[in-house]
Amino acid sequence: AEVTEKLEEVVMIWIKQIRQVLVESEQIRREADDVGPSAELEYWKSRMSSFNSLLDEIKSSKVKKIISILQAARSKTLKQWKELDGSITIAANEAKDNVRYLYTFDKYFGPLANASPVTMMEHIPSLMSTVCMIYCTSPYYNTSEHMTSLFLKITNQMINTCKTYLCEG
Numbered sequence: 001a002e003v004t005e006k007l008e009e010v011v012m013i014w015i016k017q018i019r020q021v022l023v024e025s026e027q028i029r030r031e032a033d034d035v036g037p038s039a040e041l042e043y044w045k046s047r048m049s050s051f052n053s054l055l056d057e058i059k060s061s062k063v064k065k066i067i068s069i070l071q072a073a074r075s076k077t078l079k080q081w082k083e084l085d086g087s088i089t090i091a092a093n094e095a096k097d098n099v100r101y102l103y104t105f106d107k108y109f110g111p112l113a114n115a116s117p118v119t120m121m122e123h124i125p126s127l128m129s130t131v132c133m134i135y136c137t138s139p140y141y142n143t144s145e146h147m148t149s150l151f152l153k154i155t156n157q158m159i160n161t162c163k164t165y166l167c168e169g
Contacts, residue, residue: 004073036157041102048095094140112157
């Protein structure tokens, strides 16, 4: 029983730490007003990396051993643990999926950033059809918050490109 209590304490610390990671990941992102769409991809890549590391930790043999001992002891902490495990899996899947979809934009980031206003306009129809494809097919990215954030960054990039063009002309 003493071993079980010690292990439960360890798991409760993990639960607290994981909850903290999840809470932080849900906080509103503070970004500069003029960031372009590549920042969106970088954000999700970094989030994917964090949650994948967390999943690797959870799936480690040390954690599995402790969880199986607590299962044998019918520990009450396992209910919270399972919920968090599920939340992390969802967050990792969301990040991975969003990265996959946002990579379809990658080919537009260069032309958007380096083009003249005229050549930039040539990319807009295919860029918009890519946005539409993501909105229609992505299981996670098709929320108004994500779409608004993406459109804002695309617009920022277009404005920055035009400013650069005017200043260099």
